[in-house]
Amino acid sequence: MSVTELEFDAHRAEEAQNSGGPVQGRTQWQLTWMRLRSDKVSMIALAVILIMVLLAIFAPAIAALTHHPVDMAYPVNGENEDGNPVGPGVNGFILGTDSTGRDLLVRVLYGARISLFVGVVTTLIATVLGVAVGLIAGTSAGSSTPCSPGSPTPFSPSPTSSWRWRWRRCSGPA
Numbered sequence: 001m002s003v004t005e006l007e008f009d010a011h012r013a014e015e016a017q018n019s020g021g022p023v024q025g026r027t028q029w030q031l032t033w034m035r036l037r038s039d040k041v042s043m044i045a046l047a048v049i050l051i052m053v054l055l056a057i058f059a060p061a062i063a064a065l066t067h068h069p070v071d072m073a074y075p076v077n078g079e080n081e082d083g084n085p086v087g088p089g090v091n092g093f094i095l096g097t098d099s100t101g102r103d104l105l106v107r108v109l110y111g112a113r114i115s116l117f118v119g120v121v122t123t124l125i126a127t128v129l130g131v132a133v134g135l136i137a138g139t140s141a142g143s144s145t146p147c148s149p150g151s152p153t154p155f156s157p158s159p160t161s162s163w164r165w166r167w168r169r170c171s172g173p174a
Contacts, residue, residue: 059106068106
């Protein structure tokens with residue numbers, strides 16, 4: 001934010017206080033969404049992501065519309081007379097074909113489905129494991145907590161410094 005934007009925000013805040021009207025509370029989600037909506041680049045990126053997800057989800061419907069199943073090779077239409085793949089827009093293949101004459105658009109969309117599935121499943125697994133480990137660590141906090149191993153972080157001065165600190169803390173007074 002620039003100085004003028006900060007001054008404008010401060011002026012708006014003063015006007016809101018002086019108006020005498022009730023103060024409307026907003027949740028963190030509302031504030032985050034308002035800030036995200038005001039950023040044009042973020043909204044364009046969100047639109048691109050949504051389009052990619054929708055294309056991946058509806059890959060079977062798109063394959064049915066193009067009449068090109070995912071693993072069907074088209075040696076007559078998908079290859080030129082030399083046996084090379086055709087380029088984009090030739091013979092009804094929007095992105096062209098691969099070396100065996102299969103539709104690249106359909107194959108890319110089905111690949112996006114697999115990537116989306118792997119990303120969602122790994123995120124869910126990481127979330128469940130992280131919550132479980134956090135709950136266990138939070139409920140079993142006791143005398144062993146300072147001695148728990150952990151791993152060095154990028155913010156440690158050196159990888160061994162956090163280990164030395166834990167060793168000194170767990171070994172008692174020196």
